[in-house]
Amino acid sequence: MRANRKKIKFIIFVAILFFVLLGSAFFVWQKGRTFEFVSGQNNKQEQEINEDQGPKSPISGLACENANRRPLAIMLSSDAEARPLAGISQADLVFEMPVVEGGITRLMAVFVCNSPEKIGSVRSARHDFIPLALGLDAIYAHWGGSHFALEKLKTGIMDNIDALPNPYNAFYRQSGIAAPHNGFTSAKRLLDTAGKLGYQLTSELVGYQHLLKSEIASQEKEKKILKIKYPGAFGVSYQYDPETNSYFRFRNNLKEIDKNNNSQVEAKNIVIMRAQSRQLEDQYNDVQIEGNGDAEFYLNGQVIKGRWEKDSKSQKSKLFFYDEQDQEIKFVPGQIWVQIADPTQEVAYGN
Numbered sequence: 001m002r003a004n005r006k007k008i009k010f011i012i013f014v015a016i017l018f019f020v021l022l023g024s025a026f027f028v029w030q031k032g033r034t035f036e037f038v039s040g041q042n043n044k045q046e047q048e049i050n051e052d053q054g055p056k057s058p059i060s061g062l063a064c065e066n067a068n069r070r071p072l073a074i075m076l077s078s079d080a081e082a083r084p085l086a087g088i089s090q091a092d093l094v095f096e097m098p099v100v101e102g103g104i105t106r107l108m109a110v111f112v113c114n115s116p117e118k119i120g121s122v123r124s125a126r127h128d129f130i131p132l133a134l135g136l137d138a139i140y141a142h143w144g145g146s147h148f149a150l151e152k153l154k155t156g157i158m159d160n161i162d163a164l165p166n167p168y169n170a171f172y173r174q175s176g177i178a179a180p181h182n183g184f185t186s187a188k189r190l191l192d193t194a195g196k197l198g199y200q201l202t203s204e205l206v207g208y209q210h211l212l213k214s215e216i217a218s219q220e221k222e223k224k225i226l227k228i229k230y231p232g233a234f235g236v237s238y239q240y241d242p243e244t245n246s247y248f249r250f251r252n253n254l255k256e257i258d259k260n261n262n263s264q265v266e267a268k269n270i271v272i273m274r275a276q277s278r279q280l281e282d283q284y285n286d287v288q289i290e291g292n293g294d295a296e297f298y299l300n301g302q303v304i305k306g307r308w309e310k311d312s313k314s315q316k317s318k319l320f321f322y323d324e325q326d327q328e329i330k331f332v333p334g335q336i337w338v339q340i341a342d343p344t345q346e347v348a349y350g351n
Contacts, residue, residue: 060093087111090114098340139194145162207318208336247269268336269297319338
């Protein structure tokens with residue numbers, strides 16, 4: 001009898017031990033499973049990797065259904081009478097360059113992702129901008145041009161759409177605005193015209209490198225102002241906002257507003273590109289945008305010194321940007337403004 005009781009107790013002990021061990025194993029398995037498959041940190045990393053691997057604009061680095069669409073490079077006015085411009089906040093990249101020595105600047109806005117319904121005021125081609133547009137494999141849109149520019153374009157150096165012959169009504173004049181600031185177009189008009197002219201509409205452009213989201217962390221906590229002291233009403237400034245990690249654009253101390261959406265232009269990257277210039281004729285300038293020169297990069301709340309480089313033997317070469325260690329600059333995803341300035345042009349950055 002006593003032997004039977006001992007046997008029963010032993011069986012109960014073994015059973016309890018079995019269930020305890022089984023439960024522990026299940027807990028460990030679940031814990032491991034949770035760590036591997038449910039961890040919020042891992043999901044966040046996987047999501048970030050997936051986001052960074054999606055189709056992106058080769059210029060702005062933003063998610064874009066039109067990532068392989070051929071860029072449109074459109075000449076725009078910088079004159080005070082033409083402000084506010086239409087579509088300027090939607091460009092992937094904007095170049096600004098003096099077109100008269102010590103005076104007037106002009107803009108070239110490059111569009112990949114967005115397709116503004118209204119873009120303008122459109123102005124004339126200048127020869128200095130042509131190699132920049134070529135380097136981006138862009139279709140160049142303009143309203144006439146200097147004889148230097150038109151002579152280049154007549155050689156067939158690049159696909160372009162000129163408002164003077166105005167093929168397929170690619171451009172229009174808007175009533176109520178004084179000429180020459182009343183010339184406008186749209187992305188749809190230009191793309192439709194380009195297709196009818198037989199221009200290729202897709203591109204395999206290898207654009208610029210961009211930071212991953214995990215690499216974007218502004219170290220600057222104060223609002224700062226960058227001033228490019230072009231003369232008179234053409235003076236440009238950007239106010240850095242650490243909360244948005246953006247550079248808000250001003251001209252002549254007034255907000256640069258997009259006429260289409262009434263919003264202030266918000267750039268993520270500013271490039272100060274130093275290039276020699278010389279006067280060609282009374283109203284024309286020549287800027288040395290091929291070769292190399294010094295550059296400063298304002299992005300992510302930081303100032304990075306470096307240089308720019310463009311192959312002088314091939315106008316189709318891309319404009320490259322490097323830091324002082326000869327590493328190609330990685331931009332914050334978003335709009336880029338390239339401010340081309342003479343080496344002696346005053347630029348200030350501070351509170």
